Amino acid sequence: MADPRFFNRQGPFTLGEIAARVGASLSNPLDSDRRMLDVSPLDTAGGDHLSFLDNPRYLPTFEQSKAGACIVAAKHARRAPTGMALVISDRPYRAYALAAQLYYPVEPLVPAVHAGARVDPTARLGAGIVIGPGAVIEAGATIGRGTSIGANTIVGRNVVIGEECRIGPLVVLSHCEIGDQVTLHPGVKIGQDGFGFAPDPAGHVKVPQLGRVIIGSRCEIGANSTVDRGAGPDTVIGEGCWIDNLVQIGHNVTVGRGCIIVAQSGIAGSTRVGDFVALGAQGGLAGHLTVGSGAQIAAQSGVMHDIPAGETVCGSPAVPIKQYFRQTAILQRLGQKKGTQE
Amino acid sequence: MADPRFFNRQGPFTLGEIAARVGASLSNPLDSDRRMLDVSPLDTAGGDHLSFLDNPRYLPTFEQSKAGACIVAAKHARRAPTGMALVISDRPYRAYALAAQLYYPVEPLVPAVHAGARVDPTARLGAGIVIGPGAVIEAGATIGRGTSIGANTIVGRNVVIGEECRIGPLVVLSHCEIGDQVTLHPGVKIGQDGFGFAPDPAGHVKVPQLGRVIIGSRCEIGANSTVDRGAGPDTVIGEGCWIDNLVQIGHNVTVGRGCIIVAQSGIAGSTRVGDFVALGAQGGLAGHLTVGSGAQIAAQSGVMHDIPAGETVCGSPAVPIKQYFRQTAILQRLGQKKGTQE
């Protein structure tokens, strides 16, 4: 189904191979040799396609689906249409992700330093890397084994990039260390000066930004997002964080492991974020705050105070979610009762 | 008036030529041979300048203007100062736009593949195109007749770009098809992975993003905006949409024809937007919603629910505009009545 101009499909694979790869089991072991040609959503899948059911609101689609096989939780198995092979998983979306990776793996690199790339002779280049056309690798930079650098990207002086990273085109990196298996999408800017100055009517005075940016392994950062370097301490993004497009991370911010930071949100200077925090789209954290691990911040929220671990907040200014729903309900009621309080 | 270092003015043109071009009529046919040298705003126009009145709040300026000629609705004609030639139109701003295009047409291309551009030999290049210096055109890409590709822009493998497009510098295109007469401003990023993964404390698992981006003809997309490719279905922008700077369009989003999407707004994954919808600056649409044709979403709104066709909503969370005004009025009254409810 994926456009073959853009995607190279592997396979087919048997359901036995798939179940083994994704850590699932077959509802009927006799299905083990059935071959699936591709992955596909429930509504477009055919008899040689593997699909998945995760969100229960798609149960009616599941019941009507013509998919040859489907990854599904055990509790929904009985609602499958006749003849559908079932791959049972307690995390069907995760299992689907792994299966789709089987059919559409990351394309292997063809190691090359392209014509027009400008690599300083003091740069250290690992084995099997790609340097795209027009890319600039400055003095002393280190690029780990199996990493690719996109076209026209700039890797600044003494920057360190780990192994098996995918650095997109038109990225700028300076004053930073990047871990292994990091993906930076096109247009990401990392390591520029933070927004630091002493305000002065006679001319604001720049405070030299003397820290770095440290990006942990297995992070992914979306297109045109920006991460400023620290003012003295570093700006730190922990391992396995997923950051969406057009996100701003200010100087001295520290983000823990596995955080999810959605598009167009921002974190102001010196705020400390724990592990597995989720920050919704267009949300903002003010500076110098502490956000506990597992906290969830709804889209468009504006956080002005510390958030305890595990709390969910909404609104601008952000409040705990129960309070937010009461506020919103009251406001909507007031807005509807024309004339009563007016 | 426009700085001649940056703009090449054509003309002069007679009012007869102008009226014919913009679909208007002259209040006094004897003005048909009067020549106008340039276009200019009401307050700075002189006797050989063509101006326009659209917003009635500029009527006092109109009454004082020294413009030689003015495009104006019939109902305001009587308030014109003596001696001003009147070009009567029921859509004065549109007529002005066409007249200004007459004086300042899009500059014709000087076809060339510039030194330093890297064009794969398998790319298909139409007649009369420009490939800017440092641009990279990857294998199998198609660039239609009369299209220009800006300096240091990357056109990825098998990407298709239509005819007479203006693709700015430092753009990245991958996994996409672009229609005809599309304008992409500097820094636009189209076709990168959507924000798709199965959350997992042991490491979020990437869901391969197997769709494309389809951009309709006559779209315009602003500087540094981002459009992610679909996860399986495509991300689709309909014909004639105008998208401003720093906008985020998530994976699987479909936008109809003629929509207006203002700066720094965002549309989350899988949301379906009808035709001629307007989304205000810094507004956000949550994922998996349906927004009917003609809906209007005010700036900074946060839309959490489907919106019927033609409805106007405001606020975060967004509510219908009448309800929003009542909410706001009540809140402001409560805020002023210090002590009464406190």
Added chain:
Amino acid sequence: MADPRFFNRQGPFTLGEIAARVGASLSNPLDSDRRMLDVSPLDTAGGDHLSFLDNPRYLPTFEQSKAGACIVAAKHARRAPTGMALVISDRPYRAYALAAQLYYPVEPLVPAVHAGARVDPTARLGAGIVIGPGAVIEAGATIGRGTSIGANTIVGRNVVIGEECRIGPLVVLSHCEIGDQVTLHPGVKIGQDGFGFAPDPAGHVKVPQLGRVIIGSRCEIGANSTVDRGAGPDTVIGEGCWIDNLVQIGHNVTVGRGCIIVAQSGIAGSTRVGDFVALGAQGGLAGHLTVGSGAQIAAQSGVMHDIPAGETVCGSPAVPIKQYFRQTAILQRLGQKKGTQE
């Protein structure tokens, strides 16, 4: 303390030299010959480090600090630990900024036009400039003495850039004049078309954008920010403005001197902003407004009306701050009193 791979430290300097440079005085003139090796925050500074105390909430850290010397206001001097040399200033953060600049000055340029840069023969290049690899300098552009242009940056036709500017990599400049000592961070886009068109169901009609962008001297603009050119009048940023990352400035906007515009905020078309205005992160100003000098707009505010000089506003829609606090307090109380008004 700063990573020597990325920062070149100067010095050491005596406290006498430092006090003279930053316009401060020593609490004890006998300290004048004490040498300081580096600058450092209070909590990590050692005996040969200069630190500073600005925000009183760090007084406890100050009392425990092992810094050899500290820049501090006279009123806090008595709380210093024994043996700490005191540099007395009524603006300690500003004085620290100047001291840090002494240790970590902007690196001097090594004038060069790098291989792979494409400079039109009609461009005018001042003395002592740097043109990075892959940069494109178009016909008629002027680059002032001592200015650097980053790698793969595009300087458009007839653009004027002043002296001693630092233009980062992957910047695009067109239709603009840039003053002296301006810093543009990576990915800034200046001078593209504003968002101007006459809406029309048959196809929106572009209004030619015939103005320029004028950036005053000593401005700093953050990564991936965008400034559109005017529609006829110019877009103007006054001297000494500091603009953060991912900010959008619309066409015809005028901003006065010394304004502070924080990340992800936006100013819509034709709005006029006075001097020394502060616009918080993710805030928005609607179009055609007037904001008086010294006004302060809180983060995430949405300004729909003119703001008088000196006023502070918050909220969306924005209201004066006292009113905002009352609104917020009442809302939070209503949200807590479950059942009373429900």
